[in-house]
Amino acid sequence: MIYHSTRNRGVTADSAQAVLSGLAPDGGLFLPAALPEFDAAACLSGTPEQMAVQILSALLPDIPHMDTLVHRGYSGKFTAPDLTPTVKAGDFTVLELFHGPTSAFKDIALCMLPQLLTAAREVKGQEKKILILTATSGDTGKAALAGFADVPGVGICVFYPDGGVSQIQRLQMATQEGANVSVCAVRGNFDDAQTGVKRIFAACADGKLLESRDFCLSSANSINIGRLAPQIMYYFKAYRDLLDRGEVKSGESVNFSVPTGNFGDILAGYLARELGLPVGRLICASNANNVLTDFLRTGTYDRRRELHKTASPSMDILVSSNLERLLYLLSRDPDLVRSLMEQLSEQGFYTVPASLKEKLDALFWGDFCTDEAGTRIIGRVWADYGYLCDPHTACGWAAAERYRAATGDCAPMVVLSTASPYKFADAVLTGLGASVPEDAFDRMDLLQEKTGVPIPRNLASLKGKPILHRTVLDREEMLPFVLKR
Numbered sequence: 001m002i003y004h005s006t007r008n009r010g011v012t013a014d015s016a017q018a019v020l021s022g023l024a025p026d027g028g029l030f031l032p033a034a035l036p037e038f039d040a041a042a043c044l045s046g047t048p049e050q051m052a053v054q055i056l057s058a059l060l061p062d063i064p065h066m067d068t069l070v071h072r073g074y075s076g077k078f079t080a081p082d083l084t085p086t087v088k089a090g091d092f093t094v095l096e097l098f099h100g101p102t103s104a105f106k107d108i109a110l111c112m113l114p115q116l117l118t119a120a121r122e123v124k125g126q127e128k129k130i131l132i133l134t135a136t137s138g139d140t141g142k143a144a145l146a147g148f149a150d151v152p153g154v155g156i157c158v159f160y161p162d163g164g165v166s167q168i169q170r171l172q173m174a175t176q177e178g179a180n181v182s183v184c185a186v187r188g189n190f191d192d193a194q195t196g197v198k199r200i201f202a203a204c205a206d207g208k209l210l211e212s213r214d215f216c217l218s219s220a221n222s223i224n225i226g227r228l229a230p231q232i233m234y235y236f237k238a239y240r241d242l243l244d245r246g247e248v249k250s251g252e253s254v255n256f257s258v259p260t261g262n263f264g265d266i267l268a269g270y271l272a273r274e275l276g277l278p279v280g281r282l283i284c285a286s287n288a289n290n291v292l293t294d295f296l297r298t299g300t301y302d303r304r305r306e307l308h309k310t311a312s313p314s315m316d317i318l319v320s321s322n323l324e325r326l327l328y329l330l331s332r333d334p335d336l337v338r339s340l341m342e343q344l345s346e347q348g349f350y351t352v353p354a355s356l357k358e359k360l361d362a363l364f365w366g367d368f369c370t371d372e373a374g375t376r377i378i379g380r381v382w383a384d385y386g387y388l389c390d391p392h393t394a395c396g397w398a399a400a401e402r403y404r405a406a407t408g409d410c411a412p413m414v415v416l417s418t419a420s421p422y423k424f425a426d427a428v429l430t431g432l433g434a435s436v437p438e439d440a441f442d443r444m445d446l447l448q449e450k451t452g453v454p455i456p457r458n459l460a461s462l463k464g465k466p467i468l469h470r471t472v473l474d475r476e477e478m479l480p481f482v483l484k485r
């Protein structure tokens with residue numbers, strides 16, 4: 001299947017090469033030239049693993065044996081037998097995406113990506129090792145490290161903003177074992193780390209820097225289509241659960257509220273819709289970094305603002321990479337996308353044409369939630385429904401409520417829950433009106449005592465693990481650090 005860059009239809013790759021490369025060589029993102037025919041009804045009748053097989057073989061047909069890869073990717077790694085369970089809480093259905101090995105929704109993609117990458121490497125007959133470079137706002141890093149640790153033929157290097165992730169997130173990464181892993185803090189915020197990674201890719205794009213080295217680069221960020229594609233499955237799974245419970249009739253639309261940062265998760269929802277799932281509105285939920293809310297309301301994307309550190313750090317992002325894919329999918333105009341992305345990088349903002357804005361309005365709705373409002377929601381949802389949500393999920397909940405109040409659209413609403421409340425126990429305790437102990441493990445213990453919700457085993461077991469990674473770098477030092485490996 002032909003993939004091409006969002007910025008130039010002449011820059012092409014097959015689906016295996018697109019997974020291997022991550023970013024397209026012209027700086028754009030890979031998308032299929034045309035979406036495949038897809039039998040959504042057949043997909044809905046399968047188990048979550050079977051759903052993943054159908055979706056991934058449709059989108060990545062150049063990678064063979066998808067059933068084996070999916071089984072290897074997921075089997076035995078999740079604490080929920082159906083991978084992504086749904087729970088009814090009040091009027092909403094919560095789609096829990098945090099039952100994987102690192103208690104974050106990114107596990108769903110990052111359990112699969114190593115399988116897809118190593119298979120793609122084989123298909124393309126590539127002999128060099130693959131070095132995965134990843135910038136993380138907290139959750140991707142650990143999920144990627146866990147997914148790639150000791151996978152043959154692959155190395156992984158994770159950069160996170162120094163001081164920009166939670167205590168538990170930092171511990172999760174700094175204690176990661178594996179002969180092929182490195183972890184580095186970068187002075188600055190997430191955008192600095194992400195820009196640093198993009199610059200390394202750009203510097204190595206012509207192949208000269210890596211000619212004499214035994215590795216080539218790829219990415220585990222959601223700019224990689226192999227990271228994005230596995231996320232489509234759980235939209236189908238949620239819909240199937242609603243069908244099974246008689247809450248929707250086949251074909252009826254369901255709205256999804258998605259806590260959003262890099263726009264990967266919500267774009268997977270859009271792709272689910274393009275593959276035939278009856279998705280109504282996609283609610284784009286942000287925190288105080290409300291650049292996407294403003295964009296969806298005005299049509300102007302403007303990154304010229306302070307990045308706020310919030311209680312939902314995985315959404316502390318000013319440049320949402322995957323939005324580029326949506327701009328292409330809605331306009332089918334690579335020249336437009338290229339010029340918008342140039343404006344964004346040179347002037348810090350762009351405005352989409354009115355025709356594109358209209359399409360956005362029909363599909364998406366944006367809102368945001370401050371930390372204070374999120375804290376109140378965590379307390380209220382616990383008090384009213386006995387459901388414990390993390391601060392990212394609280395943003396999704398807030399946007400879902402506001403959407404209903406503003407539009408009167410009462411279609412079934414699925415709120416995506418992207419992290420275990422135990423990854424952000426400080427904010428959750430505050431929401432419950434409890435005092436917050438100094439130590440991250442005391443926080444988890446107190447939260448368990450107060451709610452009876454069990455601490456995920458992978459988080460409890462961090463206690464006492466040795467710190468293996470202590471490097472802190474400036475952005476300019478990232479490229480030399482990678483090259484000296």
Ligand SMILES: *Cc1c(COP(=O)(O)O)cnc(C)c1O
Pocket residue numbers: 104105106139140222259260261262263264265266314315392418419
């Ligand atoms: C990554 C992440 C998000 C945002 O997902 P994107 O695909 O970047 O939009 C939301 N919540 C949590 C907990 C995350 O880790």
